[in-house]
Amino acid sequence: MDSTFAIETRGLTKVYGSGNTEVVAMRDAEVTIRRGEVVALLGPSGSGKSTFLTAVGLINPPSSGRIFIGGELVADGSKKFRGSRMFRRKHIGFVFQRSNLIPFLSAIENVKIALEINGWSATASRTRAMELMDYLGVADRANYAPTMLSGGQQQRVAVARALANQPSIILADEPTAALDSERGRQVMELFGKVAHEYGTGVVVVTHDHRALDVFDTVFEMEDGIIRRSKTETKSPKIGHGDQQKNQRDRRQEDAQ
Numbered sequence: 677m678d679s680t681f682a683i684e685t686r687g688l689t690k691v692y693g694s695g696n697t698e699v700v701a702m703r704d705a706e707v708t709i710r711r712g713e714v715v716a717l718l719g720p721s722g723s724g725k726s727t728f729l730t731a732v733g734l735i736n737p738p739s740s741g742r743i744f745i746g747g748e749l750v751a752d753g754s755k756k757f758r759g760s761r762m763f764r765r766k767h768i769g770f771v772f773q774r775s776n777l778i779p780f781l782s783a784i785e786n787v788k789i790a791l792e793i794n795g796w797s798a799t800a801s802r803t804r805a806m807e808l809m810d811y812l813g814v815a816d817r818a819n820y821a822p823t824m825l826s827g828g829q830q831q832r833v834a835v836a837r838a839l840a841n842q843p844s845i846i847l848a849d850e851p852t853a854a855l856d857s858e859r860g861r862q863v864m865e866l867f868g869k870v871a872h873e874y875g876t877g878v879v880v881v882t883h884d885h886r887a888l889d890v891f892d893t894v895f896e897m898e899d900g901i902i903r904r905s906k907t908e909t910k911s912p913k914i915g916h917g918d919q920q921k922n923q924r925d926r927r928q929e930d931a932q
């Protein structure tokens with residue numbers, strides 16, 4: 677069994693600007709997230725949450741420190757990591773505050789395109805996209821334009837798109853900020869389901885304390901320092917994702 681972490685960071689630091697405009701947005705982040713673990717990241721505005729997320733997502737390189745995804749070293753200091761674009765496409769799914777769906781494509785086409793850029797055929801990507809839409813409860817909206825969907829439905833399609841290539845990790849930056857609390861909670865529950873059923877490591881930046889029970893672990897960030905929350909974190913469920921995976925494997929074996 678593969679016991680590597682979904683995400684591991686070592687001494688991850690990000691400094692913007694220099695001289696008297698210097699801002700240390702993230703300082704020495706040491707974070708481990710297991711496969712199948714769903715993590716909330718809390719913290720006031722400007723505390724460095726997006727800096728952490730975009731560094732781990734290989735969008736915004738750190739100034740120093742290392743990032744491992746699925747045990748693989750993917751960033752070492754500020755030097756550009758070769759192949760990061762391809763790695764990102766295959767292994768990292770993003771969900772943003774607004775769904776960022778392409779407005780002139782239908783919901784299902786927005787999911788399909790994520791597969792097609794990775795070489796899937798039109799037919800195979802349609803089938804897979806439809807399965808995902810079904811899984812996320814928006815299959816009946818497949819052929820609608822994004823503007824015809826509610827905010828919650830748009831975010832579900834965005835989650836389907838993020839899941840399309842079975843990423844090792846999903847990073848979501850305030851994905852429910854534009855939703856009412858009930859819809860927001862439903863989307864948070866989806867992240868939990870995805871983590872536990874697919875063994876994906878999921879990090880969700882959120883301000884919403886009401887849905888924290890959905891998460892396995894809560895991290896807090898303040899002034900660039902990230903740490904495990906003492907007040908919000910439940911007792912750790914070691915190997916949770918692996919257990920789920922084993923159950924799934926067994927079910928598949930039973931079905932064969």
Ligand SMILES: Nc1ncnc2c1ncn2[C@@H]1O[C@H](COP(=O)(O)OP(=O)(O)O)[C@@H](O)[C@H]1O
Pocket residue numbers: 692693699700701719720721722723724725726727728
């Ligand atoms: N591109 C940038 N250039 C300079 N400073 C930045 C940049 N991006 C973020 N910062 C600063 O880094 C700090 C952390 O920002 P950010 O990661 O966006 O925080 P959060 O997502 O928690 O609101 C803030 O002080 C912010 O002003």
Ligand SMILES: [Mg+2]
Pocket residue numbers: 725726727849
């Ligand atoms: Mg932010």
